[in-house]
Amino acid sequence: MKSILTILTILATTICSFAQQGTLSGKVTDKTSGEAIIGAVVFIKGSAKGTTTDVEGTYSLPLDAGLYQISITSLSYKPTEHTNIKIEPGKTTTLNVEIEQNSTEIQTVTIVGTRQTNTEMALMEDLKQSEIVVSGVSGEQIAKSLDRDAAAVVRRIPGVTVMNDRYIMIRGLSERYNTVMLNDALTPSTETDSRAFSFDVVPTSVLDRILVFKSGSPELPGEFGGGVIKIYTKNFADENTTSLGITGGYRSGTTFQNFKTYNGGKTDFLGFDDGTRALPSSFPGNLNSVSNSELTNVARKLSNNWGLKEAGAVPDMRLSLGLTRRFDLGNVDISNISSISYSNTNQYNEVDRFRYYKWYEGMPVSQRTEYQYLDKEYSQNARLGVISNWSFRLNNNNKLEFRNLFNQLGQSQVIERSGYQQSNDVDVKNVAQRYESRSIYSGQLQGTHDRNEEKTTYTWTAGYNYTNRNEPDYRRIRSQRAAGTENPFEWVIPYAASTFDAGRFYSELHENAFIGGAQVEHKFSKGDTLTENQPKIRAGVYAERKDRTFDARWMAYTVADPSQFNTSLLTQPLSQLFTQDNINPTTGFSLKEGTNPTDRYDAVNTLVAGYVGGSLPVQDKLNLSGGVRVEYNRQQLETTRFGGVPVKVDNPITSFLPSLNATYNLTQRALLRGGYSVSVNRPEFRELAPFAYYDFQMNAEIQGNEDVTTATIHNVDLRYEFYPNPTEIISFGAFYKYFKNPIETYILPSSSNSIFETNNAESAQSYGIETEIRKSFLNLSNRRLIQNMSLVLNASLIDSKINLGEKAENQAKERAMYGQSPFIVNAGVYYQDDEKDLQVNLLYNVIGKRIFAVGDNDAPSVYEMPRNVLDLSITKGIGRHLELKAGIQDILNQKIRLVQDSNNDARINSVDDDYTTFRRGSYSTIGVNYKF
Numbered sequence: 001m002k003s004i005l006t007i008l009t010i011l012a013t014t015i016c017s018f019a020q021q022g023t024l025s026g027k028v029t030d031k032t033s034g035e036a037i038i039g040a041v042v043f044i045k046g047s048a049k050g051t052t053t054d055v056e057g058t059y060s061l062p063l064d065a066g067l068y069q070i071s072i073t074s075l076s077y078k079p080t081e082h083t084n085i086k087i088e089p090g091k092t093t094t095l096n097v098e099i100e101q102n103s104t105e106i107q108t109v110t111i112v113g114t115r116q117t118n119t120e121m122a123l124m125e126d127l128k129q130s131e132i133v134v135s136g137v138s139g140e141q142i143a144k145s146l147d148r149d150a151a152a153v154v155r156r157i158p159g160v161t162v163m164n165d166r167y168i169m170i171r172g173l174s175e176r177y178n179t180v181m182l183n184d185a186l187t188p189s190t191e192t193d194s195r196a197f198s199f200d201v202v203p204t205s206v207l208d209r210i211l212v213f214k215s216g217s218p219e220l221p222g223e224f225g226g227g228v229i230k231i232y233t234k235n236f237a238d239e240n241t242t243s244l245g246i247t248g249g250y251r252s253g254t255t256f257q258n259f260k261t262y263n264g265g266k267t268d269f270l271g272f273d274d275g276t277r278a279l280p281s282s283f284p285g286n287l288n289s290v291s292n293s294e295l296t297n298v299a300r301k302l303s304n305n306w307g308l309k310e311a312g313a314v315p316d317m318r319l320s321l322g323l324t325r326r327f328d329l330g331n332v333d334i335s336n337i338s339s340i341s342y343s344n345t346n347q348y349n350e351v352d353r354f355r356y357y358k359w360y361e362g363m364p365v366s367q368r369t370e371y372q373y374l375d376k377e378y379s380q381n382a383r384l385g386v387i388s389n390w391s392f393r394l395n396n397n398n399k400l401e402f403r404n405l406f407n408q409l410g411q412s413q414v415i416e417r418s419g420y421q422q423s424n425d426v427d428v429k430n431v432a433q434r435y436e437s438r439s440i441y442s443g444q445l446q447g448t449h450d451r452n453e454e455k456t457t458y459t460w461t462a463g464y465n466y467t468n469r470n471e472p473d474y475r476r477i478r479s480q481r482a483a484g485t486e487n488p489f490e491w492v493i494p495y496a497a498s499t500f501d502a503g504r505f506y507s508e509l510h511e512n513a514f515i516g517g518a519q520v521e522h523k524f525s526k527g528d529t530l531t532e533n534q535p536k537i538r539a540g541v542y543a544e545r546k547d548r549t550f551d552a553r554w555m556a557y558t559v560a561d562p563s564q565f566n567t568s569l570l571t572q573p574l575s576q577l578f579t580q581d582n583i584n585p586t587t588g589f590s591l592k593e594g595t596n597p598t599d600r601y602d603a604v605n606t607l608v609a610g611y612v613g614g615s616l617p618v619q620d621k622l623n624l625s626g627g628v629r630v631e632y633n634r635q636q637l638e639t640t641r642f643g644g645v646p647v648k649v650d651n652p653i654t655s656f657l658p659s660l661n662a663t664y665n666l667t668q669r670a671l672l673r674g675g676y677s678v679s680v681n682r683p684e685f686r687e688l689a690p691f692a693y694y695d696f697q698m699n700a701e702i703q704g705n706e707d708v709t710t711a712t713i714h715n716v717d718l719r720y721e722f723y724p725n726p727t728e729i730i731s732f733g734a735f736y737k738y739f740k741n742p743i744e745t746y747i748l749p750s751s752s753n754s755i756f757e758t759n760n761a762e763s764a765q766s767y768g769i770e771t772e773i774r775k776s777f778l779n780l781s782n783r784r785l786i787q788n789m790s791l792v793l794n795a796s797l798i799d800s801k802i803n804l805g806e807k808a809e810n811q812a813k814e815r816a817m818y819g820q821s822p823f824i825v826n827a828g829v830y831y832q833d834d835e836k837d838l839q840v841n842l843l844y845n846v847i848g849k850r851i852f853a854v855g856d857n858d859a860p861s862v863y864e865m866p867r868n869v870l871d872l873s874i875t876k877g878i879g880r881h882l883e884l885k886a887g888i889q890d891i892l893n894q895k896i897r898l899v900q901d902s903n904n905d906a907r908i909n910s911v912d913d914d915y916t917t918f919r920r921g922s923y924s925t926i927g928v929n930y931k932f
Helices: 002-014 120-129 139-144 150-156 292-299 567-571
Strands: 021-030 041-044 050-052 058-064 066-073 080-087 092-094 097-099 134-138 160-163 167-170 178-182 207-213 227-233 241-251 258-261 309-312 316-329 332-357 369-395 398-421 426-451 456-482 503-523 536-559 589-593 600-617 622-640 646-665 670-681 692-695 700-703 711-722 729-740 743-748 754-760 763-776 789-803 823-833 838-855 860-878 882-894 912-919 922-931
Touching: 021 066, 021 080, 041 058, 050 058, 058 066, 080 092, 080 097, 120 134, 167 178, 167 227, 241 332, 258 369, 258 398, 292 589
Parallel strands: 021 092, 021 097, 178 227, 700 754
Antiparallel strands: 021 058, 041 050, 041 066, 066 080, 134 207, 160 167, 207 227, 241 316, 241 922, 258 309, 316 332, 332 369, 332 912, 369 398, 398 426, 426 456, 456 503, 503 536, 536 589, 536 600, 600 622, 622 646, 646 670, 670 711, 692 700, 711 729, 729 763, 743 754, 763 789, 789 823, 823 838, 838 860, 860 882, 882 922
């Protein structure tokens, strides 16, 4: 709170005085007829300040004293510019403008340069002229916030929520229903167990804009349910620049507090393991082939790295280096934008975990909770990212772009679990030590070629994606004692290999993907026309081949000889438990192989798609667009069960995906959109593989199902949009989705840990309403303080219902869809003073996270997790090249609320359910950017 008050005091001191302003006013008329032009856009070139003409063609724009370059645009008219327009304090400057209608017979105008796409005005124009329902955020808006990466940026888009600070959900649907494209090419999934892209791998310094398409179109991928997210990075450099950014972060409850870690490798700070955690090179391929006499020596080869160490958590550190270069090679204009970013952060979370038994009449309250744990999670995260985009403008009609993205991410994690387990009536203390590294590369070569006076555009793309995930030496162990006693905790050592008792787990995944695509679009009027609604046709093809190899191995320490075992070992400190002396065939521990044949699989996915579509203006106000996309997808997976029984998955499916969108222009500034499309949702490799994996964090086993098949989704959208001026929008929308065979996570009946399995439900529905407001305060007051402010507000109210069918044994067959959010609110107040080079933003984000809607007809119960985040950030230019940034993010709450019935009974209508409560605090940052 002191930090917030300090920043607010600095802000108040900085903006306490303002200079007197003047006014620019006038009238815009047709040069030929002299009639007033309604809705003409009058704006200051190079800024977001502007207004529109009223029904009499007049306008009024308050401005600071100075010289300005004024631009005037209107639909079907030639744009005009007026330079050196002087605004004097307290006076009105009159500028009457006559504009000339655009003629299709004018001579061709040669344009040299690149259209600016990252401004608010450009974004609003893209949204307005879009053929389908789309939302987005511009680079200009991104620059106003203190957001570090794309994951934080997308929170500003209506209907979008961010989970775990990296994955996004659209319209309350889980991340599996989203398709992510980077510069119009599909991105690789950064997760191996789910369909998800980690948005924190893209730094804001290279972002041009982000668009979220919420309705279908033939040229968009056919696999989506929530939406298609397109991330566009900067591709063209206007000048040669070098920028350096350094940011430090303080996290309450973490920074400078005691932090648990363990001895890792020398390259952990770069995001990958140097081999310290790997199995020794001489380690046998399978312990079952090792004789008992040799097993002890083999087990002693594994390092005794179970001990934890404690140190103070240092502040977070983030570094970034940006380069832009532009030069000519003969007649070829070459541009390069590159960025190197590095971060090293620490985070401590406290997580309450509960598991409930199925409620029955008369069940005592004390017996309803199977366990109640407190997890202390210590995470160290390192990320090294490189982006390098090259552009080659061969001439005005031909350009090539070569884009590269590489990220290396590493996470070292320690979890200490304590609590009570009712099933065995014991207190528990468990420990997990985990390390995961991920390498991700995405490369694309794209060509764009204009022909026939820009009426016809050819675009082609070739790309390669690579993903590697390494999880070496994931260690887990439990201890317990009789509940309520002061007895020492004893380590649980099994008699046979166990996935969660004294286990060590190793896995590695490699995935390669090759992609290629081409599109041709033909406009039936000249490419430089200003007419929005013009007939066009487009057709294209897309192909992708993805290959994955996954290999896991695990083993566990066991009691070597129960008749001679030294039970005093069970109370030794963890750091001394598995010393070489304690690994022996008589009084100590042995090592048993637990690896199953299903712990390895090979998979291939082949996707071939073709589409044809276009748009057709039925009349001046109505535009229809749509077409059909056909996708042939074949998923193949091979693994083996016990006894050598092969498992072969081969799912060739052809999907016909029609779409139809309509846009009706009510006025020049208001329109109505509607759309219908069919899309699909396919299972991931991990969801098809029968491989079972124990997740310590969730305290559950996760397993795939080779019988899962593709889901079909019918999408309906309706939205009203109003554009008061070039940088403002007010919209209201509604949507409905029907799912056939939706892919859902089922909780299987289990007497031990929860088992989560993927399966197809019978059907599901999702529906909701959305609103978005982006409003400038420029015309609301004569005070500069108010005029420099703007408001961004968007909210979504969503509901869903899924029918799990007969596969849902002993649990509610109808509930909300897994991970569905019932409501989302994003609000932001932005202050930007160009004269003082000052930006101040106050942002608020709240997510209603429904875990499950369960209960019987008489007493329904709902579990929700509201998450409130408040951001305050300040950016101040210091001198010519130096910029200072500071900010505070406060997570006000993130918890679960149980809505109880009138008898105050918590009714859990399933075999067992798990719920969590996260406790987090505030996060403060301060940094500097220097531009050479």
